Amino acid sequence: MSEGHQTELYLEPERYELRAAAPYRFDVGRRDFFKFLGAGVLVVSVLKPAILAQESGGGQRRGESLPKEIDAWLHIGENGKINVYTGKDEMGQNIRTSLSQAVAEELHVPIDQIELVMGDTQLTPFDMGTFGSRTTPTMNLQLRKVAAAARETLIGLAAQQWQTDRKGLMADDGKITDAKSRRSANYAELTKGQQITQDVASDQALIPATEWRVAGQSAHKVDGRDFVTGRHHYPSDQKLPDMLYGKILRPAAFDATLVSADTQKAEQMGAVVVHDGNFVGVAAPSSRLAASAIEALNAEWKSEPQPSNKELFDYLRKNTTEGKNPTGDGDRYDVGALDQAMTSADHKLQQTYTISYIAHVPLEPRAALAKWDGDRLTVWTGTQRPFGVRGQLAEAFHIPEDHVRVLMPDTGSGYGGKHTGETAIEAARLARAAKRPVKVVWTREEEFSWAYFRPAGVIDVSSGVRNDGTITAWEFHNYNSGSAGIRTYYEVPNQRIVFHAVRSPLRQGSYRALAATANHFARESHMDELAHAVKMDSLEFRLKNLKDERLRAVFEAAAKQFGWGKSKSAGQGFGMGGGYEKLGNIATFAEVHVDRKSGDVKVVRVVSAFECGAIVNPDGLRNQIEGSNVQGLGGALFEAIEFADGKILNGRLSEYRVPRFSDVPVLETVLLDRKDIPSVGAGECPMIGLAPAIANAIFDATGVRLRALPLVPDGLKMTS
Amino acid sequence: MATIHLAINGKSYTVDADPQTSLLNVLREQLDLTGSKYGCGEGQCGACTVLIDGKSQRSCITRIGAVVQKQITTIEGLAAGDRLHPVQEAFLEVGAMQCGYCTSGMIMSAVALLKRNPNPNASEIVDFMDGNVCRCGTYPRIVSAIQKAAHMTSGTATEKGTSR
Numbered sequence: 001m002s003e004g005h006q007t008e009l010y011l012e013p014e015r016y017e018l019r020a021a022a023p024y025r026f027d028v029g030r031r032d033f034f035k036f037l038g039a040g041v042l043v044v045s046v047l048k049p050a051i052l053a054q055e056s057g058g059g060q061r062r063g064e065s066l067p068k069e070i071d072a073w074l075h076i077g078e079n080g081k082i083n084v085y086t087g088k089d090e091m092g093q094n095i096r097t098s099l100s101q102a103v104a105e106e107l108h109v110p111i112d113q114i115e116l117v118m119g120d121t122q123l124t125p126f127d128m129g130t131f132g133s134r135t136t137p138t139m140n141l142q143l144r145k146v147a148a149a150a151r152e153t154l155i156g157l158a159a160q161q162w163q164t165d166r167k168g169l170m171a172d173d174g175k176i177t178d179a180k181s182r183r184s185a186n187y188a189e190l191t192k193g194q195q196i197t198q199d200v201a202s203d204q205a206l207i208p209a210t211e212w213r214v215a216g217q218s219a220h221k222v223d224g225r226d227f228v229t230g231r232h233h234y235p236s237d238q239k240l241p242d243m244l245y246g247k248i249l250r251p252a253a254f255d256a257t258l259v260s261a262d263t264q265k266a267e268q269m270g271a272v273v274v275h276d277g278n279f280v281g282v283a284a285p286s287s288r289l290a291a292s293a294i295e296a297l298n299a300e301w302k303s304e305p306q307p308s309n310k311e312l313f314d315y316l317r318k319n320t321t322e323g324k325n326p327t328g329d330g331d332r333y334d335v336g337a338l339d340q341a342m343t344s345a346d347h348k349l350q351q352t353y354t355i356s357y358i359a360h361v362p363l364e365p366r367a368a369l370a371k372w373d374g375d376r377l378t379v380w381t382g383t384q385r386p387f388g389v390r391g392q393l394a395e396a397f398h399i400p401e402d403h404v405r406v407l408m409p410d411t412g413s414g415y416g417g418k419h420t421g422e423t424a425i426e427a428a429r430l431a432r433a434a435k436r437p438v439k440v441v442w443t444r445e446e447e448f449s450w451a452y453f454r455p456a457g458v459i460d461v462s463s464g465v466r467n468d469g470t471i472t473a474w475e476f477h478n479y480n481s482g483s484a485g486i487r488t489y490y491e492v493p494n495q496r497i498v499f500h501a502v503r504s505p506l507r508q509g510s511y512r513a514l515a516a517t518a519n520h521f522a523r524e525s526h527m528d529e530l531a532h533a534v535k536m537d538s539l540e541f542r543l544k545n546l547k548d549e550r551l552r553a554v555f556e557a558a559a560k561q562f563g564w565g566k567s568k569s570a571g572q573g574f575g576m577g578g579g580y581e582k583l584g585n586i587a588t589f590a591e592v593h594v595d596r597k598s599g600d601v602k603v604v605r606v607v608s609a610f611e612c613g614a615i616v617n618p619d620g621l622r623n624q625i626e627g628s629n630v631q632g633l634g635g636a637l638f639e640a641i642e643f644a645d646g647k648i649l650n651g652r653l654s655e656y657r658v659p660r661f662s663d664v665p666v667l668e669t670v671l672l673d674r675k676d677i678p679s680v681g682a683g684e685c686p687m688i689g690l691a692p693a694i695a696n697a698i699f700d701a702t703g704v705r706l707r708a709l710p711l712v713p714d715g716l717k718m719t720s
Numbered sequence: 721m722a723t724i725h726l727a728i729n730g731k732s733y734t735v736d737a738d739p740q741t742s743l744l745n746v747l748r749e750q751l752d753l754t755g756s757k758y759g760c761g762e763g764q765c766g767a768c769t770v771l772i773d774g775k776s777q778r779s780c781i782t783r784i785g786a787v788v789q790k791q792i793t794t795i796e797g798l799a800a801g802d803r804l805h806p807v808q809e810a811f812l813e814v815g816a817m818q819c820g821y822c823t824s825g826m827i828m829s830a831v832a833l834l835k836r837n838p839n840p841n842a843s844e845i846v847d848f849m850d851g852n853v854c855r856c857g858t859y860p861r862i863v864s865a866i867q868k869a870a871h872m873t874s875g876t877a878t879e880k881g882t883s884r
Contacts, residue, residue: 092819227820228808230755230795237754412821630857653764
């Protein structure tokens with residue numbers, strides 16, 4: 001199963017925000033590149049057409065003059081500076097560090113000589129976006145090839161200059177050395193006055209993971225010093241001379257219509273007011289004045305009654321869009337003779353699991369600074385898709401894409417929540433009217449209401465199992481939450497698995513791990529229920545029905561570290577969950593303690609075993625796994641968006657609980673380093689085993705089976 | 721509007737602002753001290769934490785009118801030239817960050833904690849730091865970093881490089 005997924009880039013149906021219509025439509029009136037590289041050696045990575053179509057969005061690009069097939073390049077300047085250009089973004093996953101490691105490894109230079117230029121639509125090659133745990137399996141590999149080709153080119157240059165056989169030359173520590181004559185020259189000397197362009201050969205040989213010296217070792221965040229001193233400028237920290245602060249008038253409810261707004265008073269206060277189509281915004285010399293100007297608009301809205309979270313799950317079931325779903329009717333998978341198998345099973349089980357909407361809450365809210373030069377637009381913004389946002393801006397302002405430059409300074413996190421460009425469009429619209437640069441930074445309340453949510457969902461699971469613990473029938477219906485991780489990795493001969501698209505009452509889209517969290521929660525909870533039904537140990541039951549070696553290995557490794565099978569005290573419970581997602585394999589074991597009187601549930605200890613091929617940065621990987629578990633605690637235990645009539649009812653940090661220091665259990669991580677398997681990403685998969693592990697542990701502690709995420713927003717009610 | 725004098729990182733600043741304006745707003749918009757971050761605007765996340773006379777305070781809910789004649793320290797004032805404060809050093813060594821957006825506030829809170837309690841145990845750290853949110857979930861690393869910083873300064877040198 002793993003191999004087949006290696007090169008696919010499949011856009012899961014729950015990535016709704018990538019298909020949504022433009023947020024604003026304006027009436028707008030109305031573009032050479034590429035002289036930023038000085039002398040030196042330029043190595044260019046050319047993608048094969050198949051990968052190109054998947055990763056770079058293929059023919060979707062227009063109006064730009066870069067060769068289509070390029071996905072990364074590396075420049076060694078005559079000043080010795082090594083610049084690597086990639087359209088990927090840094091937002092806390094620390095790929096600026098892991099990609100630098102990959103280049104340092106193959107180019108044989110100290111890591112601090114490398115500078116990555118990331119997510120700048122003018123300087124970096126096209127990239128579809130930084131999501132789906134794609135950076136490590138694709139860009140890391142490409143940059144290793146680019147760096148290896150650069151090293152070979154430098155060896156070639158030295159051989160030519162010294163008129164010697166290249167076989168006797170060696171690259172090390174930023175120098176080419178001739179072992180025999182002991183002659184050596186650093187890369188800068190070799191590139192002096194040169195203007196060499198080199199393509200990467202498709203069969204470029206790479207240093208095997210077993211021989212890595214820089215990659216495979218833990219590395220500190222390359223520019224960490226700027227972060228601990230407050231010097232790093234995030235998107236929301238950007239500033240330009242004469243800049244104004246922008247603020248947008250938000251509707252009183254979703255889909256509300258503006259009845260009236262008085263712009264006069266706001267203008268008298270010194271604000272620039274823009275009312276264009278469905279967009280109303282102001283720009284003023286300070287953010288306080290901009291906020292006052294919005295108040296002064298005295299806007300009145302008209303809105304319609306809308307569903308609330310109380311009737312959410314009924315609503316989802318009743319509002320499927322089968323047959324008329326614009327995103328396609330999701331996934332449907334049938335194998336064997338399900339109905340027959342269900343009838344003949346020794347034990348049958350049917351259960352429903354639900355998942356609430358949750359918010360990303362990136363600590364840095366959406367922000368953008370926009371500046372016009374004539375009909376050319378530059379925007380600094382926090383987005384996981386700078387090229388996608390460039391397209392949105394070009395569309396909104398009716399200008400060619402090559403008139404738009406989007407830059408993404410390393411951003412205060414995203415978790416899948418920053419795929420869209422509304423903030424960039426807002427800032428650009430205001431800047432055009434004000435004829436000055438404008439910065440828009442969303443408030444936390446705006447972030448909660450006007451971004452998009454992780455889709456809520458209802459999951460129905462029916463299964464049949466033999467007395468000996470063999471699963472014979474498996475039916476799985478996911479309403480709305482999505483199809484990521486919907487297929488079972490357990491060996492079941494008869495299956496029906498369907499994703500049902502639904503008209504969502506709230507704006508929804510990608511969230512770290514997508515629906516894999518929901519689907520694993522339902523599946524791994526149900527596996528425990530089945531194990532209980534046939535009176536088998538949870539681990540034994542899983543292994544009996546699991547052939548995939550890599551997945552078995554993580555379950556076994558986590559069980560060993562956890563001490564599965566040990567005896568428990570009162571209130572204590574143990575549980576597990578695990579699976580396969582985004583090419584990685586995870587098993588998570590949890591220990592909970594439930595206070596029967598207060599209903600207080602404390603996750604005491606979490607053990608994760610993770611395998612993602614050859615490990616590039618062990619400490620960075622541990623950091624991602626720990627972070628997945630901590631963030632995952634929120635959605636597992638208490639995070640849920642409450643809403644009614646088009647309004648978010650708990651859209652502030654004082655009302656929406658996120659995990660804090662005191663929520664964190666002891667976290668233990670077991671890394672399985674498979675140097676024989678290509679490296680894959682780790683930002684998402686480690687999250688998916690946690691919620692079912694906790695639910696199963698709560699059942700183990702109390703006998704109470706919880707089938708809704710979040711599990712215990714108000715503590716555990718023992719009466720059920 | 722009023723003319724207000726502020727003492728920040730050992731320097732004096734004069735700003736024209738409504739005394740009701742939040743300190744965070746003035747730091748970021750008027751003084752270009754953008755190391756302190758906006759995260760929630762209601763004192764719930766700690767990204768805006770600064771030291772006021774050595775004690776940690778949320779600058780997003782602190783009015784500038786209330787901090788006149790007080791010593792304000794922001795993340796930018798913590799290092800002594802090129803020499804990082806031990807807490808900054810420890811955060812780097814432990815790798816106690818992912819996106820880093822909460823880091824300034826975490827470091828400022830940790831400095832305040834170590835001033836009060838130079839050798840906190842893990843549960844004292846958790847109690848003191850619970851008002852600071854790291855959405856990337858690096859909490860266990862931050863606890864380790866604070867313990868490391870405490871160890872580095874051995875409880876005596878935590879005063880160095882701060883609140884001057």
